[in-house]
Amino acid sequence: MDARVTSRSHVPLGLIPTPFQSRLEALSRAKAWVNWAGYVSPAVLDTVEFEYFAIRNQATLYDITPMHKYRITGPDAEAMLNRLVTRDLRKVRPGRVAYVLWCDEDGKLVDDGTLFRLGAQDFRLCCQEPMAGWLADAAWGFEVSVEDESHRVAGLALQGPTSFAALEAAGLGVGTLRPFDLAEVEPGLHISRTGFTGDLGYELWTGWGKAAALWDRLWAAGQGRGLRAIGFEAMNIARIEAGFIAARTDFQPSNTAMRLGRGRSPVELGLSRMVDFTKGHFNGRRALLSQDPQYHLVRLDVGGFKPADGALIYHRRKKEVGHVTSGVWSPTAKRNIALAELRAPFGARVTGDLWAEIYVNAEGRWDRRLVPVTIQSEPFFKNDRARATPPGLF
Amino acid sequence: MANHDSYDAIIAGAGHNGLTAACYLARAGLRVLVVEKNDWIGGAAVSRSLEPGWTYSNCSYVCSLLRREIVRDLDLPRFGLQVIPYEGGATFTPDGDYFAYYSDHDALRREIARHEPRDVDAYDRFSRTVIRQCRFIRPFLLRNAPDPTSLKVRDLQELLFLLRRANGLGARELAETMRFWTMSIGDFLDAHFESPLIKAHLAGSGIIGTGLGVYSPGTAYVLLHHYMGDVDGAIGAWGFARGGMGAITRALGDCLTEAGGVIRTGAGVERFIVDDGRVKGVALDNGDIFFAPVVASNMDVKRTFLRHTARDQLPEDFLRGVERFKIRGSSAKLNIALDGMPEFPAAPEGAPFLRGDLHCSTSLEELERAYDDWKEGQWSRNPYFDMLIPSQIDPTMAPQGKHMMTVFVQYAPYDLEKDGIRSGQHWDDAARQALADCVFDKIEQACPDIRFGWSMPRCARRWTSNARSG
Numbered sequence: 001m002d003a004r005v006t007s008r009s010h011v012p013l014g015l016i017p018t019p020f021q022s023r024l025e026a027l028s029r030a031k032a033w034v035n036w037a038g039y040v041s042p043a044v045l046d047t048v049e050f051e052y053f054a055i056r057n058q059a060t061l062y063d064i065t066p067m068h069k070y071r072i073t074g075p076d077a078e079a080m081l082n083r084l085v086t087r088d089l090r091k092v093r094p095g096r097v098a099y100v101l102w103c104d105e106d107g108k109l110v111d112d113g114t115l116f117r118l119g120a121q122d123f124r125l126c127c128q129e130p131m132a133g134w135l136a137d138a139a140w141g142f143e144v145s146v147e148d149e150s151h152r153v154a155g156l157a158l159q160g161p162t163s164f165a166a167l168e169a170a171g172l173g174v175g176t177l178r179p180f181d182l183a184e185v186e187p188g189l190h191i192s193r194t195g196f197t198g199d200l201g202y203e204l205w206t207g208w209g210k211a212a213a214l215w216d217r218l219w220a221a222g223q224g225r226g227l228r229a230i231g232f233e234a235m236n237i238a239r240i241e242a243g244f245i246a247a248r249t250d251f252q253p254s255n256t257a258m259r260l261g262r263g264r265s266p267v268e269l270g271l272s273r274m275v276d277f278t279k280g281h282f283n284g285r286r287a288l289l290s291q292d293p294q295y296h297l298v299r300l301d302v303g304g305f306k307p308a309d310g311a312l313i314y315h316r317r318k319k320e321v322g323h324v325t326s327g328v329w330s331p332t333a334k335r336n337i338a339l340a341e342l343r344a345p346f347g348a349r350v351t352g353d354l355w356a357e358i359y360v361n362a363e364g365r366w367d368r369r370l371v372p373v374t375i376q377s378e379p380f381f382k383n384d385r386a387r388a389t390p391p392g393l394f
Numbered sequence: 395m396a397n398h399d400s401y402d403a404i405i406a407g408a409g410h411n412g413l414t415a416a417c418y419l420a421r422a423g424l425r426v427l428v429v430e431k432n433d434w435i436g437g438a439a440v441s442r443s444l445e446p447g448w449t450y451s452n453c454s455y456v457c458s459l460l461r462r463e464i465v466r467d468l469d470l471p472r473f474g475l476q477v478i479p480y481e482g483g484a485t486f487t488p489d490g491d492y493f494a495y496y497s498d499h500d501a502l503r504r505e506i507a508r509h510e511p512r513d514v515d516a517y518d519r520f521s522r523t524v525i526r527q528c529r530f531i532r533p534f535l536l537r538n539a540p541d542p543t544s545l546k547v548r549d550l551q552e553l554l555f556l557l558r559r560a561n562g563l564g565a566r567e568l569a570e571t572m573r574f575w576t577m578s579i580g581d582f583l584d585a586h587f588e589s590p591l592i593k594a595h596l597a598g599s600g601i602i603g604t605g606l607g608v609y610s611p612g613t614a615y616v617l618l619h620h621y622m623g624d625v626d627g628a629i630g631a632w633g634f635a636r637g638g639m640g641a642i643t644r645a646l647g648d649c650l651t652e653a654g655g656v657i658r659t660g661a662g663v664e665r666f667i668v669d670d671g672r673v674k675g676v677a678l679d680n681g682d683i684f685f686a687p688v689v690a691s692n693m694d695v696k697r698t699f700l701r702h703t704a705r706d707q708l709p710e711d712f713l714r715g716v717e718r719f720k721i722r723g724s725s726a727k728l729n730i731a732l733d734g735m736p737e738f739p740a741a742p743e744g745a746p747f748l749r750g751d752l753h754c755s756t757s758l759e760e761l762e763r764a765y766d767d768w769k770e771g772q773w774s775r776n777p778y779f780d781m782l783i784p785s786q787i788d789p790t791m792a793p794q795g796k797h798m799m800t801v802f803v804q805y806a807p808y809d810l811e812k813d814g815i816r817s818g819q820h821w822d823d824a825a826r827q828a829l830a831d832c833v834f835d836k837i838e839q840a841c842p843d844i845r846f847g848w849s850m851p852r853c854a855r856r857w858t859s860n861a862r863s864g
Contacts (some may be wrong), residue, residue, distance in 0.1 A: 029498075053479060057476065162789050164793075165789075183542045224794055224795055225794075226789055332471050381473075393789075393794075394790050
């Protein structure tokens with residue numbers, strides 16, 4: 001055999017750049033980077049505090065390119081996806097976005113994500129975990145094609161009360177978009193009114209090659225609107241305030257959990273409203289119908305002023321009943337907030353007399369505090385400006 | 395709906411303190427009425443549009459000491475309150491340099507070293523002392539002071555709490571604490587720092603809002619007050635209320651209304667109705683009368699007892715004490731609408747400290763002399779000011795691309811002396827204009843173009859007459 005492959009492409013080692021990396025590097029004072037699905041992603045660019053307040057007061061750009069993106073097209077696309085996810089996609093029209101969950105046959109969450117209905121037979125699924133194989137299996141027997149667009153489509157989250165004004169200034173008209181609407185505002189540029197902050201905001205999706213130019217355009221337009229680039233840490237505070245869950249933090253994607261019993265169902269994660277048992281069969285339906293939740297993920301208002309990340313939760317100060325999965329000081333609600341997983345019946349039938357055990361390193365001495373926690377039904381951040389259409393300029 | 399003429403509690407004045415008290419009472423289930431003489435609520439925490447498109451926080455202009463416990467108890471964020479922190483600040487010098495206070499600690503160290511290397515670690519020791527004093531005093535902010543002569547359980551418990559805190563310090567620290575509470579900010583800074591400019595920058599917090607000079611005893615403690623506030627647990631952090639300071643009282647007002655409280659604006663208290671030594675209600679200047687077993691006044695103590703309460707219902711020595719209570723105006727305020735962001739040639743491009751508090755006083759001696767003028771009944775010829783451009787951060791304050799600047803000026807007496815007579819009447823247009831000129835002259839030290847095209851309406855100046863402050 002003499003037909004040896006002469007040019008073999010090798011995979012890059014270490015963290016790889018998104019198309020926005022050059023812009024982010026130029027703006028980074030903190031030089032603090034994290035690994036997001038193999039991409040280099042900013043943890044902080046300036047300071048967490050000022051980036052956080054830019055989300056709630058101005059406008060922010062956050063590079064969400066590392067999300068996995070799959071394009072599902074074909075005559076059976078709706079039927080195939082409707083069998084995959086727990087919601088009824090027949091109710092999701094083209095030009096709309098749906099937050100979706102999909103389960104394994106035990107009813108445990110494989111991942112959550114946003115599904116963009118670009119056309120009657122054209123969907124894009126964005127999620128944290130790689131899903132090409134799972135989607136290919138799910139597509140078996142359907143007339144659809146599943147394409148991995150992860151390295152072709154770049155994404156930017158533009159979030160904050162002046163984000164609409166910034167888009168207008170950039171010449172991108174999105175005034176008619178309602179929450180979860182989606183539009184191709186220019187050829188090859190999709191803008192959806194979605195986000196992970198609970199505030200007014202948009203997500204922009206474009207081809208890899210056009211990404212840097214999009215950044216520059218937004219950056220120039222946003223200067224009069226207080227636009228700032230932000231990293232993961234500020235975004236994470238906002239998403240906990242908004243009450244959104246994060247994969248591998250608030251739940252373990254069932255395909256990656258090594259230990260038995262680590263998977264969680266949508267019901268256990270407090271997302272039963274996202275499950276439609278009336279739509280017909282979907283993955284995990286039978287299991288979900290037959291099982292009682294073993295856990296309850298709840299929102300907690302935590303006493304005191306020390307963040308409770310990782311704290312154990314006790315009932316009547318004695319019995320350990322769960323733990324905090326995400327805990328942070330909320331700069332807007334002015335209180336400690338948390339998402340916590342409690343073992344049933346705690347969090348559902350039993351909701352009172354709950355305590356968090358918080359350890360504080362007070363300059364070299366550990367201090368253990370038991371602080372009261374109360375379960376909250378509403379997100380910690382809610383603002384009418386997030387839903388107003390047309391949106392306000394600030 | 396029937397107009398209740400009796401309530402469980404009445405609050406006179408819809409300032410932030412009155413509204414806070416009213417919210418707590420209403421949420422405890424009491425039927426609460428707040429009466430306010432203005433057509434709007436807010437007291438000194440108010441934002442009004444005096445120039446179309448611009449919103450001014452006419453009086454108070456930054457927020458820090460609003461206790462997070464209160465924000466949480468009253469759920470104020472749900473009523474739209476957002477406090478946004480600002481970044482650092484700077485003092486500009488006549489020779490085109492500046493001292494920048496960065497919120498980034500390492501950048502701050504480099505900046506201190508640029509002026510005086512010895513002051514770098516001195517700043518750490520200065521901070522340690524200030525923070526220790528803060529940690530000592532902060533728990534008392536939300537407690538009632540004990541009556542040391544009382545044997546009631548509550549007073550004894552409070553006294554015990556105070557003694558425990560004090561005892562925890564040890565003899566040397568306690569002596570330090572006592573010294574700190576009574577010393578001047580000037581002496582305190584002289585004991586730590588070498589650079590006159592750094593001292594002048596840090597001294598502002600010891601005198602701002604007071605009728606005291608940098609070498610007046612007790613001003614070190616005032617500094618503490620300005621380090622005690624917190625925006626998100628970051629001690630000493632100051633912030634802007636989004637939408638102006640009025641956003642705070644708007645949120646309090648909405649909170650009160652939701653809790654069933656009633657706010658009546660446009661009619662102030664004419665007199666407190668007192669019968670047999672007990673307050674029974676209020677008579678308003680429009681003739682309305684309301685009764686309640688509890689009446690609280692958000693007016694200052696002099697107005698409350700000298701103007702709106704019958705003298706014969708109050709003990710004579712108490713009245714004399716009220717009459718002697720010192721309320722001395724020491725400050726003036728300029729609110730300036732700007733056509734664009736003024737240039738600060740000394741500052742590097744995109745300097746974050748321009749979003750903070752800006753000053754032009756460069757030595758403690760200069761600050762002390764500014765105080766001397768005030769003692770004589772004059773405004774400071776070379777005044778101290780605290781200048782901010784909140785529209786850089788808060789997009790709601792000015793039209794797109796334009797800005798608003800708030801300049802808090804010290805010292806300016808409430809009663810201006812002229813020909814040996816001190817009177818508020820002396821604040822005529824000419825006097826105000828002269829003070830404004832004096833302030834603008836000094837602002838030019840930082841931004842020379844502040845007056846550019848002044849005859850055109852580039853700077854629309856608005857006054858808050860000299861706010862009285864304690």
